[in-house]
Amino acid sequence: MSEVIVITSGKGGVGKTTSTANIGTGLALIGKKVVLIDADIGLRNLDVVMGLENRIVYDLVDVVEGACRLKQALIKDKRYDGLYLLPAAQTKDKTAVNPEQMLNLCNDLREEFDYILIDCPAGIEQGFKNAIAGADRAIVVTTPEVSAVRDADRIIGLLEANELRNPLLLINRVKMDMVKRGDMMTIDDIIDILAVDLIGVVPDDENIIISTNRGEPVVSDMKSRAGQAYRNITRRVMGEQVPIIDLDIEKGFMDKLRKLFGIKA
Amino acid sequence: MLDLMKIFNHGNRSKDIARERLKLVLVHDRANVSPQFLEMLKSEIIKVISNYIEIQDDELDIQVTRTRSDEGDRVVPALIANIPIRNMKNAGK
Numbered sequence: 001m002s003e004v005i006v007i008t009s010g011k012g013g014v015g016k017t018t019s020t021a022n023i024g025t026g027l028a029l030i031g032k033k034v035v036l037i038d039a040d041i042g043l044r045n046l047d048v049v050m051g052l053e054n055r056i057v058y059d060l061v062d063v064v065e066g067a068c069r070l071k072q073a074l075i076k077d078k079r080y081d082g083l084y085l086l087p088a089a090q091t092k093d094k095t096a097v098n099p100e101q102m103l104n105l106c107n108d109l110r111e112e113f114d115y116i117l118i119d120c121p122a123g124i125e126q127g128f129k130n131a132i133a134g135a136d137r138a139i140v141v142t143t144p145e146v147s148a149v150r151d152a153d154r155i156i157g158l159l160e161a162n163e164l165r166n167p168l169l170l171i172n173r174v175k176m177d178m179v180k181r182g183d184m185m186t187i188d189d190i191i192d193i194l195a196v197d198l199i200g201v202v203p204d205d206e207n208i209i210i211s212t213n214r215g216e217p218v219v220s221d222m223k224s225r226a227g228q229a230y231r232n233i234t235r236r237v238m239g240e241q242v243p244i245i246d247l248d249i250e251k252g253f254m255d256k257l258r259k260l261f262g263i264k265a
Numbered sequence: 266m267l268d269l270m271k272i273f274n275h276g277n278r279s280k281d282i283a284r285e286r287l288k289l290v291l292v293h294d295r296a297n298v299s300p301q302f303l304e305m306l307k308s309e310i311i312k313v314i315s316n317y318i319e320i321q322d323d324e325l326d327i328q329v330t331r332t333r334s335d336e337g338d339r340v341v342p343a344l345i346a347n348i349p350i351r352n353m354k355n356a357g358k
Contacts, residue, residue, distance in 0.1 A: 153291050182281070183279045186280070
C-alpha cells in the first residue's frame, strides 16, 4: 500500500525542502521505496539539497507534457537504495502543471513506490493547489515564530477545506536555550494555538547547514541531533509510536551547578 | 539571582507576548466571514435571546474559531459566543 504525503507550510524558508529530503532519505534507509517530487516549479531546490543537481535530464513538466516517459525523469539516488527524485522544471512557472495532472502523476507513481513525498512551494496559489491535489496526508512545517505559526494556521484551514483532514505538525528550528529563557514559544504553546497533532520537533542544528552544503541529508548523520529528530519523524510517518525526544540533552555547566544546589532552572 | 529576575519578569516574557498576539490575530484570520455577516448574526442572536433573558448587548462577543471535535479525532470550525446576562427575565415561566 502506497501513500502520498505533501510537505507544506505557507511561509517560505521554514524547512519544507530540508524536511522532505530528510524524511524521504530516512524512509529509504529503513528499506522503503521512495520518490521525492519537487513541486516548486521555477524555483527548484530539492535537487541541490539532495546533491543530485548534476544528474537532471528531464523534469516534472516534461513528464506531464509527455516529452519523456516517467521512468526517464526519475533520478536514482545511488547512495540510498530505493530513493528517487522527480525534479521540478526551472525555466517554467507554476501554471505549466494543473491539479488533475498532478493527481494522475501521483497515481502512476503509486504503482512503483511505497511513499511519494511532495515538496510544496511556499504560498497558497496554484503551486500549492498542484502539490496537494494527489496527496493522502499532509505534514505542515513551522518554526516557533509568529509569522510561521500564523501561516501554518492558514494552511491547515486550506488543507481541511480541500478534504486533507488532520494534517500533522513538524516544528523546526527549536532553540532550547531561548525556550528556557522564555523568549521562544514552547511546543505546547504552538500545539495549543494550532490544535493539530505533532509529528515531530527538530532542534536548531548547525549540522543542517553543513550537510546541505555537502548535499547529504542530515538524517544519515548518526551523531547529529537534527538527524536523530528526523529519524524519529520517519518512524512516526510509518505509524510507529516514538516519544518526542528531550531537546534538552546537552545541559551546560551552569545547569549542572544549579541542579547540584537544587535550584530550579 | 537570575532565577529571581525570571520570576519578576514572568508576565513580560517575549514568548507570552508572541502567544497572545498570535491568538488575537488568528481569531480574525479564522473568521473567514465578512464583518457584516458577523454583525447580522450578532443582532439576530441578541433579538432572540432578549425575548427570554436581559443581556448586556454591548458586551456580546462572537468569534469563529477552531476546536477539536467531541470524538477528538478531527478539528472542526466552532462558533463561540460569550453573552453576559444582566438579569433573568421571567425565566422558566
